[in-house]
Amino acid sequence: MQTDSALxxxxxxxxxxxxxxSLILIGWLGRRARTENSLSDFYxxxxxxxxxxxxxxxxxxQYSGNTLVGFAGRAYREGFHALVLVTLLSGAVGAFILYAPKLYRLSKQFNFITPADFIHHRFNNNRLTFFAASLCLMALANYVLTNLKAIGYIVVxxxxxxxxFAYxxxxxxxxxxxxxxxGGMRSVAWTDALxxxxxxxxxxxxxxxxxxxxGGFAFIYDQIQTADPSKLIPPTFSQKLTWFxxxxxxxxxxxxxxxxxxRIYSARNEGTLRRxxxxxxxxxxxxxxxxxxxxxxxxxxFPGLDRQASEGATLLVLKDLSARGAIGTGVMVLFLSATIAAIMSTVDSALLSMSSIITKDFYARIKPDSSQAYLTKLxxxxxxxIMALSVYLAIALPQTIWRLLEIKLELLIQIAPAFFLGLYFKQIKSASIxxxxxxxxVFAVGIMVANKLGVDIPAKPWGIHxxxxGLALNMATIFIAEKLKKDKS
Amino acid sequence: MIPRKILLTIWVALACTVPWWFFDESTRWFGLPAWVTYAILSAIIYSCMLGLVIQKYWQPEEDAD
Structure with a gap:
C-alpha cells in the first residue's frame, strides 16, 4: 500500500x-443546540x-467523493459520453419537484422520521414497510462501504x-x-454545511x-481529436438507450x-425547502x-491510461497544474480537503439514516412502547x-464481494412506485405495491448478481440497466394486480 | 402543484436531454461536435426549466394560506 510520494x-x-x-467541535456545538431528547430532534x-x-x-x-474522483475517471474513459452524468443528477432534482412538496406536508402532519414512515402511513402494511426499509438499508450499507474504502485510499x-489504509x-x-x-442530524448538517x-x-x-x-473546451477538443478521436463519436442507439x-x-x-x-423532512418550512x-x-x-x-x-x-490509472485523473491534472506553477500547495490542500469532505459528508448522512431506519422502522415497530429517549440512545x-461493522468490512472484505456492492440504485429504485404512485393515486392498494x-x-438483483458472478447475462439488456x-416489471405488476382487483370487485 | 402537467413537462424535457438526433461527429456547433454542444446546452436548459417550474408551480402552503 506504500506509495512513492505523498501528495x-x-x-x-x-x-x-x-x-x-474541527468537525468534532462542530458536532459538540450541534449537541449544545439540542432542544429535546427525541428522535425528531436527533434524526x-x-x-x-x-x-x-x-x-x-x-x-x-448528493455529491460524494465519487463526484470528485470517479466522475473525472469516467470522463477520461468515456470521453464526452460522460456528459450523461450531468443529467443523472439533474434528474434527481426533477423528481424532488414531483414528490417533495406533498411529502413534506405529510411529514410535518404525521411526524415522519424515515422514508418508510410514509410508506407505512400510506399503505399500513408491515410486510411492505419492512421490505422497503430493508431495501433502503442495503443501498445505504453499500454506499457507506464503498465510500469508506475510498477514504482509506485517499489517506494513503x-x-x-x-x-x-486501515488506520x-x-x-x-x-x-x-x-x-x-x-448531535445527530444537527451536527451532521452543520458539518455538511462546512x-x-x-x-x-x-x-x-x-x-x-x-x-x-x-484553454478549456477548444484545447480538449483539439487534443482528443489528435490522440483518441473515437471519444468524439456520438453514442450509438444502444448507448443512447443507456444514456436514457x-x-x-x-x-x-x-x-x-x-x-x-x-433532509426534506428536516426543512424549517416549505419555503425553505423550495428555495x-x-x-x-x-x-x-x-x-x-x-x-x-x-x-x-x-x-x-495524458492519453492512453488504463482503467485503474484513469481513476486518478483528477490528481494527475492537479499535479500537472502544480508542476506548471499554476497552483500552489494551498489549492492542492483545498482540493484534497474537498474530496475528503465530500466523502465524509456522504458517509455520515448515510450512517445516520441507517441508524434511524433500524431504530424507527424495525425496533420501534416491534416494541412500540419504547420511550423517545430510549430510542434516541439506542x-x-x-x-x-454499524460504523464498527462497516470499518471491519471495508478493511477485510475480499475483492470478489466488492463487485456485488455496486448494486445500490438498482435496489433503491424499486421503492419509487410506493412514493410516486402512493402520493398521487389514492386507490392503489398495498398488496399491489x-x-x-x-x-x-428479484429481477434486478438476479440479473446483476448473475452478471457479476460471470453468468452470460448482460448487466444492461439492450442498453437498459x-x-x-426491474422498475418496469415492478410497475407492470402493480398495474396487473390493480386490474385484477378491479375485475374481481 | 399540478402533478400531471409537471410530470409531463419534466419527463419530456429530460428525455430530450439525450442526443437522440445525432449520428455523426462532423457537424460542429460552437467548435465542438454538434451532439456534445447539444448535450451541454440541453443540460443547462433542463436546469433552468426546473428552476422555472419550481418558481411558477410550487406554491408553499404557508404562502398560499
Missing part, C-alpha cells in the same frame, strides 16, 4: 488533520433547518502511505461517528484554473436516497459538468455498531 507535505497534512478534528434536527444549512447539506450529501495517497479508515470513521452521536462549502470552492477553483491554464436509462436511475433512485428524503431545491437544480452544472471537464482535460493531457449505540416491489427487486427493467 501533501507535513504542513498540508497537519492542516487536513486540524480540519478533520431531523428538530425539523428546523434553515435555507443555507438545508441547501448545503443536500448538496454535500495524501500521506504517501505514512498512514496505512486511515478507522481514524476518519471514529471522527464521523463521534460528531454524529454528539464540507459543502469546501466542496463547492474546491470544484470551482480547479475548473477556473484549468480554463485559464489550458442512466437518467431514469437518477430520477427514481438518487432522488429517493433515504438521507435525501430525511433549497431550486438552487440544487443548478448544482449539476457547476459540480458534475466541471468534474467531467477535469476528466476530459486529463484525457487531453440509535446512537446502533450508529457505533408489495408484489411489484418484490418482482422488480437491470434496475430500470
Amino acid at each position: 501533501l507535505g507535513p504542513g498540508g497534512i497537519a492542516f487536513l488533520g486540524a480540519y478533520v478534528l 431531523l434536527a428538530g425539523r428546523g433547518m434553515s435555507f443555507l444549512v438545508l441547501f448545503l447539506t443536500l448538496y454535500a450529501t 495517497a495524501v500521506t504517501g502511505g505514512a498512514i496505512p 486511515g479508515v478507522i481514524a476518519l470513521s471514529l471522527v464521523m461517528v463521534i460528531y454524529e452521536t454528539l 464540507q459543502g462549502s469546501i466542496l463547492m470552492v474546491g470544484v470551482l477553483t480547479i475548473f477556473i484554473t484549468i480554463q485559464g491554464e489550458y 436509462s442512466t437518467v431514469c436511475l437518477g430520477f427514481f433512485g438518487i432522488s429517493l436516497y433515504p438521507h435525501a428524503v430525511q 433549497s431545491i431550486q438552487v440544487m437544480a443548478f448544482m449539476p452544472l457547476v459540480t458534475t459538468l466541471f468534474m467531467v471537464v477535469v476528466g476530459l482535460t486529463a484525457l487531453a493531457l 440509535g446512537k449505540t446502533i450508529s457505533w455498531g 408489495f408484489s411489484g416491489m418484490v418482482v422488480g427487486t 437491470a434496475g430500470v427493467w
